[in-house]
Amino acid sequence: MAGALAWFRRDLRLDDNAALGRALARSTRVFCAFVFDSEILGALESRADRRVDFIWRSVGELRERLQEAGGDLIVLHGRARDEVPHLAAALGVDEVVAAEDYEPAALARDAEVAERLRASGIGFTAVKDTVVFAKSELLTQGGRPFTVFTPYKNAWLKLVGEAELAQRLAESDLKRLARPPVATRLPELRELGFEPTDLAASGIRPGERGARETLDDFLGRIDGYHAQRDFPALDATSGLAIHNRFGTVSIRRLVRTARSRRTTGTDFWLAELIWRDFFFQVLHHHPRVTQEAFRAEFARIEWPNDEDLFAAWREGRTGYPLVDAALRQLNATGNLHNRLRMVVASFLTKDLLVDWRWGERYFAATLNDFDLAANNGNWQWAASTGCDAQPYFRIFNPVAQSQKFDAQGEYLRRWLPALANVPMKSIHAPWRMSPAEQAACGCVIGHDYPAPVVDHAVQRERALALYKRARP
Ligand SMILES: Cc1cc2nc3c(=O)[nH]c(=O)nc-3n(C[C@H](O)[C@H](O)[C@H](O)COP(=O)(O)OP(=O)(O)OC[C@H]3O[C@@H](n4cnc5c(N)ncnc54)[C@H](O)[C@@H]3O)c2cc1C
Structure with missing residues (x-):
């Protein structure tokens, strides 16, 4: 083979990287590239x-690691659908390998890239990396896609084994990494049109x-x-979703880790990773x-879609403390x-009667770990419009949720300073305080905190x- 180009996208790591592993296994000269895609970046608000x-930052680290291993990362800024075919032709490779994507826009881009590569006699291979089971690898006994989570999870657990979880990259193959004839630099964030953020402060x-x-x-x-x-006041979950989104960790490594311990905690956590696979399929x-x-019947819901209520939700001023604290944190x-996320999604759709797609879009713009499959699947779950969703008649009570999951009001006080001195018995529903109580704790409803x-x-x-x- 004349060589291969490993095109990194949402797999920004060396460890257990399926696309790089495939390129290295099949070719003796492997180049690596990442494109800051102006089509994606241009759409961000x-x-x-x-x-x-x-x-x-992840690309910067990946580039250093590839350089240490004897290769390099060619970093480009432009339309990926143009840049990748040009680069592949300029490098004289005969194959481009990338991690398979499942989002409609990415699939359309990949189809175009594959077509343009083909016209130059270059192959395009997309390999599974983002999920454990993809597409139709797991089907019901009747050969249909699963639409209910529990049987999907059971089938997933039955099928998962060494083959699915094996390392996809042999470290010894890294010697096949090639340095490009012309070195590229990592553009500054500002050159890409973006500013540094408070990433570290966000933990x-x-x-x-x-x-x-x-x-x-x-x-x-x-x-x-x-x-x-x-319990939102506790730091009890992994915080790995952004790493799963951009592939800075291997999903197979996470599953191997969970399976190697087999405690109730790891079993519950593994179930969340399976939810992730479920929504991808x-x-x-x-x-x-x-x-x-x-669910077709719920496509007919006539959402009132009150713009003012939607604005109150977005800005965390609905008067329901748990909802407001959450939106302010977000x-x-x-x-x-x-x-x-479950509480505010339920509140938007079933208390404010706003179309779930409005909330889905807002989350897409604001969540650090936004992922189309998980976001859409979970919004449809909360709105009861999805497969295996929360039944429509099960409607979260925002006060009861607050009492149950933030009993001491610790999370509420963290994000709503106006409630700092509200007595414990009133913190979940402060409007129930008498005027005298409101004055006494310095939280007058309608003045210090919304009704x-x-x-x-x-x-x-x-x-x-x-x-x-x-x-019907
Ligand atoms: C309305 C709504 C929108 C959501 N939008 C997203 C989103 O855009 N991106 C996203 O990754 N998750 C989304 N989730 C799922 C879940 O809230 C996050 O994955 C989780 O809060 C991330 O925190 P963590 O990494 O500490 O998760 P952990 O509890 O440690 O879970 C481990 C991993 O499992 C996956 N996971 C966990 N829960 C779910 C789930 N319900 N569905 C799919 N995957 C899951 C994530 O990759 C997560 O990192 C959404 C949930 C709701 C209710």
Whole structure:
């Protein structure tokens, strides 16, 4: 073979990298490249985007590691669909290898790249790396895609074995890395049109090294995961989602780690990794979910979509403390605990009666770990429009959720300074305080902290009517 080009995308690591492993196994001269894709970057709303900062830092680390191993990372800035075919032709390789993507826009880009490469006599291979089981590897006994999680999980656990979890890259093959004829530099973040962010203050450590440290820290508390994961005031979950998003950690390594311990904590955590695979296969089999409800009957819901209520939700001023604290944390840091994502998604759709796609879009713009498959799948779960979703008549009570999952109001006080002196008995529903109590604790409702924008009991009935009306 004349050589191969390993095109890094959402697999920004050396460890267990399937695309690089494949290129090194098949070719004696392997170049590596990453493209800051102007089509993706141009669509981002903020110039201070932590995701771009994360990628930029991770690419920098990857480049250093490849250089230490005797290769290099060619870093380009432009339209990937142009840059990759040009680069492959200029390097004279006969194959481009990349990690398989499952998002419709990425698939369209890859199809175009493959076509243009083919016209120059160059092959394009996309290999599975992001998930354990992809596409149709796991089907029901009737040969159909799973739409219910528990049987999917059982089948997943039955099938997973050494073959699926094997290392995809032999370190000894790294000697086949080649240095490009012309070295490229890593553009500054500002040259890409972005500003440095408060990534570190958000508790995020980028790169493969950051992923390893994050995982190591989590292993110290993983055995308590099942008992503690639902409490936002605790630091009980892994914080690895952004690393899963950009492939700074190998999903196979995570699964191997979880399986090697077999405690209740690791079993619960493994189930979350399986949810991740589940939503990837939903997206693969039903790409229409990016536009519409998975369940056809709920595509007919006539959402009132009140713009003012949506703005109150976005800005964390609904008057419901748990919802407001969550949105304020999201806006300030880009991080949000899973329990809170469920609570605010339920509140937006079933209390404020706003289309789940509005919330999905807002999360896509703000979450550090935004991932199309997981975000869409979970929004459809919360809105009861998805496969195996929360039944539409199970509507979270935002006050009860607050009492249950932040009983001491620790999380609420962290994000809502106006509630700092509100007595414990009132912190979850401060509007229930008498005027005298409000004055005494310095939290006058409507002045220091908003009055509830809706009445949960009333909205609950309206939501039920809305869903019932949509059903045949
Ligand atoms: C409305 C809503 C939107 C969401 N949007 C996203 C998103 O854009 N990106 C995203 O990665 N997760 C999303 N999630 C799922 C979940 O909230 C996050 O994965 C989790 O909070 C990340 O924190 P962690 O890394 O500490 O997770 P942990 O609890 O440590 O879980 C381990 C890993 O499993 C995966 N995972 C965990 N829960 C889920 C889940 N429910 N669905 C799919 N994968 C899961 C993640 O990769 C995570 O890193 C969403 C959930 C909801 C309810």
